[in-house]
Amino acid sequence: MHAIADETLIGTWPCPVSRDQLPTLRGVRTAGGRLPAPALPTGAARVQRRVSDSGGIMVTSQRLKLGKKNAGKLVTVIIEDTHFRILHEGEEIAVKERRNPGPISKIRVVSKHEDRQKASSIS
Numbered sequence: 001m002h003a004i005a006d007e008t009l010i011g012t013w014p015c016p017v018s019r020d021q022l023p024t025l026r027g028v029r030t031a032g033g034r035l036p037a038p039a040l041p042t043g044a045a046r047v048q049r050r051v052s053d054s055g056g057i058m059v060t061s062q063r064l065k066l067g068k069k070n071a072g073k074l075v076t077v078i079i080e081d082t083h084f085r086i087l088h089e090g091e092e093i094a095v096k097e098r099r100n101p102g103p104i105s106k107i108r109v110v111s112k113h114e115d116r117q118k119a120s121s122i123s
Helices: none
Strands: 002-005 008-012 045-050 056-059 062-065 074-079 083-088 091-097 107-109 120-122
Touching (some): 045 056, 056 074, 062 083
Antiparallel strands (some): 002 008, 045 074, 074 083, 107 120
């Protein structure tokens, strides 16, 4: 279930209504195409990661499982106060809880194709 206001995705939740009940709802319509990109909250950081063959990524020392169907995709991770929003080509594919909601002081990236001594970092 998605909430959209002013052409911006403002929320995504599990649908509390069964498929059988959907036709009885009033004022509800099905999505007509791709969802708009979610608004970037103030103070949120944005990083990109390539999903591993096993379907996972690592962000701020936390391993996030996205599933093997996402293997090889380049995803954008929006790091918010209490959760991560994972986007692929502007479409939200997952929302994961942050286990360490403290401030982020450094984002360090080491590619398996790069020398570890030449790792890029953002402080």
